[in-house]
Amino acid sequence: MADNAARARQELALLLRRLNVELDAVGQRFADRHGLNRTDVRALVAIMDAARRGEALTAGRLGEAVDLRSASVTALVDRLEKVGHVRRVRDPGDRRRVGLEMSDAAMAAGAEHFGGLAHDLVAAMEGYTDGELDVVRRWLEDMTAVIARHSRGEAES
């Protein structure tokens, strides 16, 4: 039975990868619908997340978040600004900085797409008890910790 148990755990790892693929496909679909590429979407998500935390992302910070050089960030922001998804806003306090604000239209589009997914996910969790969801949460946190270590190159065991 130890074999069965190990196999069950491996299957969960595969399930996780399958989920990852599908989740990427959701992002790809959003990109296609709005004529954006993958980097643009990641940038919008980063700006959106920052906005949710009450911060206005600067161009430099955005570059760190999506791992692009300054030249590429300029081009990226140019693209997003041209189609009206973000605005450049000079920081009056430190006039070197350029803040990025999402337009209401972009915010609404993002909320419709990803918010709709979040809504359906929550709905699909209706049938679970609080105790079961606690188990899931603990498992997700454990797996994320392991994956995060690997993504930074700190192999384990």
Add this chain to the structure above:
Amino acid sequence: MADNAARARQELALLLRRLNVELDAVGQRFADRHGLNRTDVRALVAIMDAARRGEALTAGRLGEAVDLRSASVTALVDRLEKVGHVRRVRDPGDRRRVGLEMSDAAMAAGAEHFGGLAHDLVAAMEGYTDGELDVVRRWLEDMTAVIARHSRGEAES
């Protein structure tokens, strides 16, 4: 308490996204280490998965798997063949087809990187009971189903 329950479920959705980001980072790291781009990695994974199922992927099938046109597939396979990760093998039965076989070196590199992750993930599941993992599996399958629907544009409710 209904508020708390709803928030807990939303947090799980966010955890899932966080996990997705970290998992993508693992793939990115593998790409960096081997001088590949994201598409190349996706292609190698697709070939590897097919090999695991005992099938030899053709160039055309690979194009469908990674969603590229034939011209891009040719360039992709050229890149992978140049660095010795795959071989082109004409199908003797249907000589229009070009089969793709991974080199042992590439197979080993992939196994070391992603197999190591799988190993650590399984190890991190040691502390869970079979019953708990059943809950996790059910949850993962439910979430994947919802996400897959969204990735194909079939919105729900």
Add this chain to the structure above:
DNA sequence: GTCGATAATCTCGATCGTCGAGATGTTACT
């Protein structure tokens, strides 16, 4: 205040991945 150091952003030229259109070689059907 003015000068050098620092920081954030932008411009320019080059490289590389992807695509569309069309060419080439292969198989299946009649």
Add this chain to the structure above:
DNA sequence: AGTAACATCTCGACGATCGAGATTATCGAC
């Protein structure tokens, strides 16, 4: 044989990204 369907490859163009260097703004020392 002749033709349609198929799989892959070649070619030219476009666009995203990068590295190096220029530009503009700020801060601290004197």
